Amino acid sequence: MTATETTVRWATICPLDRLMPERGVAALVGDVQVAIFRLHDGSVHAVGNVDPFSGAAVMSRGIVGDRGGVSTVASPIYKQVFSLVDGRCLDDADVSLPSYPVRVADGQLDVGLPW
Amino acid sequence: MLELVVIGNGMVGHRLVQALCDRDSAGTWHITVLGEETRPAYDRVALSSYVDGVSAEDLTLPSLTVDLHLGDPAVAIDRDTRRITTETGRVLPYDALVLATGSVPFVPPVPGRDLPGCFVYRTLDDLDAIKAAAADAVARPGAGRRSAVVVGGGLLGLEAARALRSLGLSPQVVEIAPRLMPVQVDEGGGALLRRLVETEELQVRCGVSVNGIAEDRGRLVATLSDGVELDADLVVFSAGIRPADALARAAGLPVGERGGVLVDNRCRTSDEHVWAIGEVAALEGRTYGLVAPGYAMAEVVADRLLGGPATMTPEELDMSTQLKMLGVDVASFGDAQATTPGALEVVVNDPVAGTYAKLVISDDARTLLGGVLVGDASKYAALRPLVGSPLPADPVALIAPGGVELGADALPDSAQICSCNSVTKGAIVHAIGDGADTVAALKSCTRAGTSCGSCVPLLKKLLIDSGVQVSKALCEHFAQSRAELFEIVAGSGIRTFSELVSRFGQGRGCDICKPAVASILASLGTGHVHDGEQATLQDTNDHFLANLQRNGTYSVVPRLPGGEVSPAQLITIGEVARDFGLYTKITGGQRIDMFGARVEQLPAIWRRLVDAGFESGHAYGKSLRTVKSCVGTTWCRYGVQDSVGLAVALELRYRGLRAPHKFKSGVSGCARECAEARSKDFGIIATEEGWNLYVGGNGGFTPRHAELLASDLDTETLVKLIDRYLMFYIRTADRLQRTAPWIESLDGGLDHLRAVVVEDSLGICADLEAAMEQHVGSYADEWRGVLEDEEKLARFVSFVNAPDTPDPLVQTREERGQRVPVALGLPGVGA
Numbered sequence: 001m002t003a004t005e006t007t008v009r010w011a012t013i014c015p016l017d018r019l020m021p022e023r024g025v026a027a028l029v030g031d032v033q034v035a036i037f038r039l040h041d042g043s044v045h046a047v048g049n050v051d052p053f054s055g056a057a058v059m060s061r062g063i064v065g066d067r068g069g070v071s072t073v074a075s076p077i078y079k080q081v082f083s084l085v086d087g088r089c090l091d092d093a094d095v096s097l098p099s100y101p102v103r104v105a106d107g108q109l110d111v112g113l114p115w
Numbered sequence: 116m117l118e119l120v121v122i123g124n125g126m127v128g129h130r131l132v133q134a135l136c137d138r139d140s141a142g143t144w145h146i147t148v149l150g151e152e153t154r155p156a157y158d159r160v161a162l163s164s165y166v167d168g169v170s171a172e173d174l175t176l177p178s179l180t181v182d183l184h185l186g187d188p189a190v191a192i193d194r195d196t197r198r199i200t201t202e203t204g205r206v207l208p209y210d211a212l213v214l215a216t217g218s219v220p221f222v223p224p225v226p227g228r229d230l231p232g233c234f235v236y237r238t239l240d241d242l243d244a245i246k247a248a249a250a251d252a253v254a255r256p257g258a259g260r261r262s263a264v265v266v267g268g269g270l271l272g273l274e275a276a277r278a279l280r281s282l283g284l285s286p287q288v289v290e291i292a293p294r295l296m297p298v299q300v301d302e303g304g305g306a307l308l309r310r311l312v313e314t315e316e317l318q319v320r321c322g323v324s325v326n327g328i329a330e331d332r333g334r335l336v337a338t339l340s341d342g343v344e345l346d347a348d349l350v351v352f353s354a355g356i357r358p359a360d361a362l363a364r365a366a367g368l369p370v371g372e373r374g375g376v377l378v379d380n381r382c383r384t385s386d387e388h389v390w391a392i393g394e395v396a397a398l399e400g401r402t403y404g405l406v407a408p409g410y411a412m413a414e415v416v417a418d419r420l421l422g423g424p425a426t427m428t429p430e431e432l433d434m435s436t437q438l439k440m441l442g443v444d445v446a447s448f449g450d451a452q453a454t455t456p457g458a459l460e461v462v463v464n465d466p467v468a469g470t471y472a473k474l475v476i477s478d479d480a481r482t483l484l485g486g487v488l489v490g491d492a493s494k495y496a497a498l499r500p501l502v503g504s505p506l507p508a509d510p511v512a513l514i515a516p517g518g519v520e521l522g523a524d525a526l527p528d529s530a531q532i533c534s535c536n537s538v539t540k541g542a543i544v545h546a547i548g549d550g551a552d553t554v555a556a557l558k559s560c561t562r563a564g565t566s567c568g569s570c571v572p573l574l575k576k577l578l579i580d581s582g583v584q585v586s587k588a589l590c591e592h593f594a595q596s597r598a599e600l601f602e603i604v605a606g607s608g609i610r611t612f613s614e615l616v617s618r619f620g621q622g623r624g625c626d627i628c629k630p631a632v633a634s635i636l637a638s639l640g641t642g643h644v645h646d647g648e649q650a651t652l653q654d655t656n657d658h659f660l661a662n663l664q665r666n667g668t669y670s671v672v673p674r675l676p677g678g679e680v681s682p683a684q685l686i687t688i689g690e691v692a693r694d695f696g697l698y699t700k701i702t703g704g705q706r707i708d709m710f711g712a713r714v715e716q717l718p719a720i721w722r723r724l725v726d727a728g729f730e731s732g733h734a735y736g737k738s739l740r741t742v743k744s745c746v747g748t749t750w751c752r753y754g755v756q757d758s759v760g761l762a763v764a765l766e767l768r769y770r771g772l773r774a775p776h777k778f779k780s781g782v783s784g785c786a787r788e789c790a791e792a793r794s795k796d797f798g799i800i801a802t803e804e805g806w807n808l809y810v811g812g813n814g815g816f817t818p819r820h821a822e823l824l825a826s827d828l829d830t831e832t833l834v835k836l837i838d839r840y841l842m843f844y845i846r847t848a849d850r851l852q853r854t855a856p857w858i859e860s861l862d863g864g865l866d867h868l869r870a871v872v873v874e875d876s877l878g879i880c881a882d883l884e885a886a887m888e889q890h891v892g893s894y895a896d897e898w899r900g901v902l903e904d905e906e907k908l909a910r911f912v913s914f915v916n917a918p919d920t921p922d923p924l925v926q927t928r929e930e931r932g933q934r935v936p937v938a939l940g941l942p943g944v945g946a
Contacts, residue, residue, distance in 0.1 A: 066623045
């Protein structure tokens with residue numbers, strides 16, 4: 001996804017320091033569930049919270065890591081690994097999570113959703 | 116291009132097309148497939164999993180690029196002009212025609228067999244109809260459980276019975292033969308099988324047939340040949356199959372005496388342009404109702420269509436079966452019924468252990484011809500490939516408990532390692548020689564291990580035997596094995612993942628190495644599993660100290676040491692479950708599980724449980740789960756020791772202990788073994804003299820009995836040995852390796868283990884005991900640890916920006932008076 005600021009609406013989620021490095025949190029924006037992760041290097045990524053393989057809203061509870069240098073999260077249900085950069089499933093090329101832009105303003109974390 | 120028409124889109128037809136597409140690099144054939152069902156080809160062997168929630172899509176076989184016409188069966192073959200006419204009037208010319216029409220269920224001609232409520236068990240559509248009828252029956256008002264009659268106690272009948280039971284009905288199986296699975300299993304095995312599957316919810320009647328079915332006040336009544344009348348809401352016929360050969364008969368192709376299109380050793384019919392494979396084909400007059408022979412036929416025809424020389428004989432068609440039937444292992448291979456002239460039978464029948472094993476051997480007692488295994492089929496993978504080969508050891512020792520364990524080196528090159536795909540040991544050794552150095556590589560270049568998977572352990576052994584260096588690397592971040600990492604962490608004093616990965620690994624870890632390191636750190640006693648960076652390493656279960664279920668909710672399991680629980684505690688559990696709307700179930704490990712708790716509810720649930728004196732039962736961890744016990748000398752007339760007291764003491768001693776895999780224990784107060792201690796990772800059975808200690812029993816994918824490590828121990832010695840055994844396991848096993856394969860992997864196996872932990876051959880026992888003492892001394896309840904820490908509590912919210920809003924995707928409905936999850940609709944993949 002290549003959303004830019006002009007095509008998204010920003011929703012303020014929480015203070016950035018509410019996120020623990022290398023663990024995720026779930027957020028509810030309207031009726032969209034988003035999984036947000038703060039990585040070791042300080043970067044923040046947001047993808048869909050619903051695991052495409054089980055239908056359960058659990059992605060925020062997965063283990064964060066990397067595969068071949070790409071930051072990843074593993075679904076806690078059946079353990080498929082997804083890229084945190086663009087939401088692609090690295091175990092199944094036909095599957096991906098939606099990926100959302102994030103920004104930090106005044107210490108608050110915002111997630112951008114498509115209009 | 117030549118025209119090939121395949122009539123039939125089942126597993127065998129699909130295999131033929133797949134094999135042909137794989138090999139026809141020159142593009143000789145244009146393939147058209149006609150299917151009677153409107154669905155794409157699916158895995159009919161796994162049909163019963165459909166009632167357990169596996170979707171039709173999951174069962175679908177990989178799609179192939181051919182002209183596929185579904186729901187349009189062939190209705191006529193004109194062999195003179197070589198043309199097929201289909202139901203919709205399509206006319207297809209062919210250069211070669213393959214009949215893969217399979218079979219139709221046999222329904223005995225009894226009055227009433229067409230009544231509403233009578234079904235056959237063959238296709239997904241049949242199962243849809245059965246599911247709907249079962250749901251109607253269960254929903255009908257009135258007391259009592261709904262019942263079903265299954266006509267036929269063969270393989271399929273027992274599967275149907277299991278499926279009906281999981282749909283909420285009580286099945287009664289009626290089998291005309293004097294035993295269950297008469298084709299695969301002999302009398303002794305059938306008797307044990309019957310005893311093992313007979314429960315209150317599944318009754319078996321052998322040696323009787325159904326005389327008629329009648330309607331009675333909206334239900335059905337089946338009258339049996341012995342005069343018994345069985346009430347039923349459904350009747351399912353699974354009394355055998357008949358080759359679907361009507362089309363071939365109409366086209367004038369010769370058929371066998373008992374049906375089936377006659378084919379020669381190339382699977383060719385009397386017409387050189389027409390072939391038949393699978394259940395519709397009769398090779399030397401005989402038909403085959405299993406998928407493996409059908410696959411073998413498909414391979415032969417694929418080869419022939421491309422000018423190859425492949426042939427087959429009935430002797431080469433493998434009729435072996437291995438399955439778990441209603442929780443009971445059953446396997447049958449080779450000449451299981453001892454029909455070879457002069458064949459000898461060797462039987463080990465252990466009704467106490469619930470196992471039956473028979474080998475059929477040649478009249479000179481030198482060659483293995485076949486066998487039957489019921490109750491424990493763990494030796495199937497090693498025995499089946501030996502059929503037709505010289506016996507490598509005394510036949511009794513081959514099937515006796517604790518007897519000879521066969522290695523892959525005992526097998527001749529001609530032995531079939533993978534019977535599903537007819538792959539010999541020779542072919543696998545050859546592939547290894549050509550550079551296949553992993554199980555995955557062997558699977559892709561030989562197809563071995565790609566169907567039922569029972570031969571995968573043998574593939575591994577063959578790889579190791581051939582000297583292939585199987586990588587011990589935990590994952591891409593660590594080149595070390597788990598045991599090596601344990602030594603590094605224990606010896607270096609490193610206590611964080613970050614330091615470990617930066618000094619001894621690379622990258623930032625993954626879902627494989629992080630939980631493994633978390634387990635190592637926990638075994639070394641490094642505080643609460645959520646302290647500091649450790650929190651980031653935990654798998655979701657350990658992160659939320661509860662067991663993740665498929666809809667994203669968790670189960671909560673308080674510890675009930677030894678299965679003992681006071682009335683007041685029972686009331687608390689009931690009240691908590693009621694107040695939070697949790698589904699409650701007593702599990703096989705003597706625990707009460709409460710299912711359906713959402714993340715944000717967990718702390719409130721724990722608060723009530725902890726206040727009532729409960730602790731976390733660690734049902735979520737790779738840790739000690741339960742120590743099961745009978746009632747021992749306290750109440751039982753036969754108990755010779757206090758099994759409850761010992762179970763409670765052991766459970767409290769090892770509570771919270773993290774290991775490479777979850778592990779369980781049991782303590783039986785006498786040899787009657789009511790606690791099933793011999794199916795546990797460590798099990799204790801009381802004797803007149805003290806305790807017998809068994810190790811390495813597992814209830815995983817390949818269940819096995821524990822073996823005796825030491826006998827007649829006093830309690831102090833017993834605990835000391837268990838301390839050493841568990842700590843040695845924790846330090847040296849691979850990630851996710853259960854105790855049974857761990858013991859097997861030790862050079863010298865059980866004898867080596869005994870030398871280390873009983874005789875202290877390595878001089879490490881004092882060290883192992885000290886490590887366990889440290890664990891016992893540092894134990895603290897993990898639930899309480901969260902409740903007492905605001906920072907940890909803050910993680911238990913549904914949404915970071917709406918902490919108390921329940922996950923809207925979690926929905927429940929009521930079933931049998933309790934709340935259960937509504938199956939999650941999957942969102943569009945890739946959306």
